[in-house]
Every structure is written in C-alpha cells, then in structure tokens.
Amino acid sequence: MSNDDKKNGISRRDLLGAASLTAAGIATSMMSPATASAEAKSHEPLAKFKFDLEAAKPRVAPGGTAKEANVEQFPISESMAGVSMRLNPGGLRELHWHALAAEWAFMLKGNVRATVIAPNGQAESADFSPGDVWYFPKGHGHALQCLGPEEAHFILVFDNGHFSEYGTFSITDWLALTPPHVLARNLNLPQAAFAPLPKEEIYIAQGKIPPAIPEEFRNGNTNTNQFPHKFRLGAMKPIRFPGGEERIVSQREFPIQTTMTGVVQDLNVGALREMHWHPNADEWQYYISGKARVTIFGAHGRAMTEEFSPGQVAFIKQGFGHYVEQVGSEPTRILVLFNHPVYEEISISTWLSANPPSMIADNFGFSKDQVAQLPKSPFGIVKGE
Ligand SMILES: [Fe+2]
Numbered sequence: 578m579s580n581d582d583k584k585n586g587i588s589r590r591d592l593l594g595a596a597s598l599t600a601a602g603i604a605t606s607m608m609s610p611a612t613a614s615a616e617a618k619s620h621e622p623l624a625k626f627k628f629d630l631e632a633a634k635p636r637v638a639p640g641g642t643a644k645e646a647n648v649e650q651f652p653i654s655e656s657m658a659g660v661s662m663r664l665n666p667g668g669l670r671e672l673h674w675h676a677l678a679a680e681w682a683f684m685l686k687g688n689v690r691a692t693v694i695a696p697n698g699q700a701e702s703a704d705f706s707p708g709d710v711w712y713f714p715k716g717h718g719h720a721l722q723c724l725g726p727e728e729a730h731f732i733l734v735f736d737n738g739h740f741s742e743y744g745t746f747s748i749t750d751w752l753a754l755t756p757p758h759v760l761a762r763n764l765n766l767p768q769a770a771f772a773p774l775p776k777e778e779i780y781i782a783q784g785k786i787p788p789a790i791p792e793e794f795r796n797g798n799t800n801t802n803q804f805p806h807k808f809r810l811g812a813m814k815p816i817r818f819p820g821g822e823e824r825i826v827s828q829r830e831f832p833i834q835t836t837m838t839g840v841v842q843d844l845n846v847g848a849l850r851e852m853h854w855h856p857n858a859d860e861w862q863y864y865i866s867g868k869a870r871v872t873i874f875g876a877h878g879r880a881m882t883e884e885f886s887p888g889q890v891a892f893i894k895q896g897f898g899h900y901v902e903q904v905g906s907e908p909t910r911i912l913v914l915f916n917h918p919v920y921e922e923i924s925i926s927t928w929l930s931a932n933p934p935s936m937i938a939d940n941f942g943f944s945k946d947q948v949a950q951l952p953k954s955p956f957g958i959v960k961g962e
C-alpha cells in the first residue's frame with residue numbers, strides 16, 4: 578500500500594474487494610445496498626466492549642476478596658485493567674508493589690488506611706472514605722487496611738490491561754522464597770523467627786482494626802510526602818450540564834496522577850451524554866448505580882450498542898465515537914477512567930458549530946434553516962425528554 582493510499586484510508590482489503598467486484602463486471606458506483614452492506618461487513622466486527630465485573634468469580638483471601646477484569650477476561654481492555662476489592666474490618670491488603678502499572682482507586686464504601694513509599698524514601702499514610710481517590714505510581718510500595726466498622730469496597734484501575742492484581746509483587750511471596758539465613762541477616766531476627774511465616778503469598782491478611790489515630794511510622798519520619806497520593810473527588814465542585822453533572826480529576830488537579838484522568842459522572846433520568854470522542858485516550862467505565870445504554874461507532878459502517886447495569890464495565894477505544902443514553906427510573910452514576918493525564922474530548926455539537934453554515938449544509942443536504950437550528954455550543958449532558 579502506498580503512502581497516498583494510507584492517507585486516503587484505502588486498505589489492501591478494500592483494493593482486493595474493489596478488484597473482485599470489477600472482475601465480476603459490477604462497477605463500484607453501481608453497488609446495490611445489499612452489496613454495499615456486504616462490503617461494510619468485510620471489516621473485522623467490533624470487539625465486545627462489555628464485561629460483568631461483579632459477576633466474575635472472586636479470589637477469596639483471609640481478609641477480603643477481589644474480582645478482576647484484565648485482557649485475559651476482557652480482551653479489548655489492553656490499556657487498563659479493573660479490580661473490585663472488598664476488605665473485611667481489619668482486612669489487610671498486604672505490602673506489595675506493581676511492576677507494570679500505576680494504581681488508581683475510587684472508594685465506594687467503608688474506610689481504608691493506606692501507606693505508600695516513594696523512591697526518595699518519603700512515605701505517606703492517609704485515610705480514605707467514599708468519594709476519595711488514591712494514585713500510587715508504578716513500583717511504589719503500598720498497603721491498605723480496612724478501618725471498619727463495616728466492610729470497605731473500592732474499585733481499582735491500573736494503567737496496563739496486561740497487569741494482573743493476582744500477579745503483583747507481595748511481601749509474603751518474596752519472603753517465602755528467601756532462605757532463612759538471608760532473612761536473618763537482612764531483617765535482624767534469628768532464623769527461627771521466620772518459621773511461622775506464610776509459605777506463599779497471603780494477598781489479603783486478616784488483621785485487627787487499626788487505631789483511629791494513625792500510629793507514627795517505625796522510623797519516626799514525620800516528613801510529609803511532597804506529592805500527596807489522595808484526592809477528594811467526591812467532595813469536588815461538579816461541572817453542571819442540563820442533564821447531569823461530572824467531576825473530573827486530571828493531573829492538573831492531582832499532580833502525582835501522571836498517567837490517568839478520573840471522572841465521576843451523574844446522569845439524570847432520561848439524560849443523554851452527547852455524541853463525542855476522546856482524541857488522546859481509551860475510556861474505561863464502571864457502572865456504580867443506575868443503568869445506561871452505550872453505543873460506540875467504530876468507522877467502516879460499524880456501530881455496537883450494549884446496556885449496562887451496576888457492576889458492569891465498558892471499554893471504549895481511543896478515538897471511537899460514542900454516546901450514553903440513561904435508561905431506567907433511577908439516575909445513573911458512572912466511574913470513568915482515561916489512560917492519559919490530560920482530559921480531551923471533541924463533541925459533535927462543538928464540532929458542527931465550528932464550521933461554516935454552507936459547508937454543513939452541503940455535507941448533510943440540510944437547508945439553511947435546518948443548519949441554523951443545530952447547536953452552537955456543547956451540550957455535555959443533554960436533558961431528559
Ligand atoms: Fe496495589
């Protein structure tokens with residue numbers, strides 16, 4: 578394929594298709610609608626973009642559970658993976674790190690205390706409640722413990738779909754593989770002290786509920802971290818639209834969050850999140866409450882619609898057109914992640930308003946009056962009918 582063909586979007590498959598039609602004596606311009614749709618079907622069908630995360634089989638550990646959606650379970654989600662984690666009161670997601678991904682989290686229920694260490698030796702401990710977000714850069718060591726009195730539930734999103742929460746670097750896994758004489762030299766205890774340690778990764782241990790006032794770190798270091806890992810997204814002032822509102826946290830608001838942008842979107846009953854796309858990022862959605870119907874546009878005559886309920890996940894590829902129709906009698910709340918620290922979108926209303934009227938008229942065959950009625954500014958979220 579020449580560069581010019583690439584620019585014109587003509588694939589080798591298009592050329593072969595056109596050649597075979599010509600050979601059969603059918604001019605491309607004379608294709609019947611049935612032939613045209615057969616041509617459209619010659620492109621790969623769109624990949625499945627829905628996954629039922631909360632219906633997945635959980636990994637059960639002594640102090641809690643986790644359900645996961647990475648490329649193994651949900652092949653389209655190459656750039657982001659999700660985990661729904663629950664910790665019992667006192668449950669401890671043990672000390673660990675992720676070699677391949679940064680971790681972003683949104684608290685749905687309960688209370689969690691997290692500790693995290695950065696490569697410069699600065700550490701931080703913070704408590705998280707519903708609406709709060711944390712971000713741990715790739716490789717930073719961290720641990721989470723549920724403060725009670727109820728179970729904690731949070732959604733984790735990782736900026737790499739090939740990552741697996743079940744395959745992270747956990748402290749008990751490492752210690753179980755290390756000879757006692759090395760542990761004795763490194764950790765300053767007699768070899769016998771390591772005999773009762775777990776023989777494999779414990780993953781989520783069952784501990785005691787930590788004290789309400791955080792203890793000092795063992796090294797007494799009171800230097801606060803220069804880049805806090807906590808952002809109170811739920812407490813942020815929303816951007817309001819006719820049909821709902823959203824709260825957006827990009828790197829601008831949360832400097833440590835260098836690889837992702839998070840959004841909590843609330844759609845009123847009957848609302849429509851308008852037709853748009855994101856030039857710079859894939860979009861990962863988790864339905865917190867309420868229902869919606871999502872339609873994606875994948876070019877070459879391809880579109881796909883799926884309906885989503887609480888606990889289900891959608892994945893929309895970078896640059897794919899899409900819209901979200903709220904359905905059902907309860908408002909809909911969606912957690913949305915992008916794998917880019919800068920938020921970008923282009924909506925159809927913004928685009929059409931930024932073109933000359935005669936060009937829009939020619940493109941659609943609209944009259945001048947019809948063109949005059951098209952929106953002149955973005956809707957964001959359109960009000961219910
Ligand atoms: Fe983690």
Ligand SMILES: [Fe+2]
Pocket residue numbers: 853854855860899
């Ligand atoms: Fe979107």
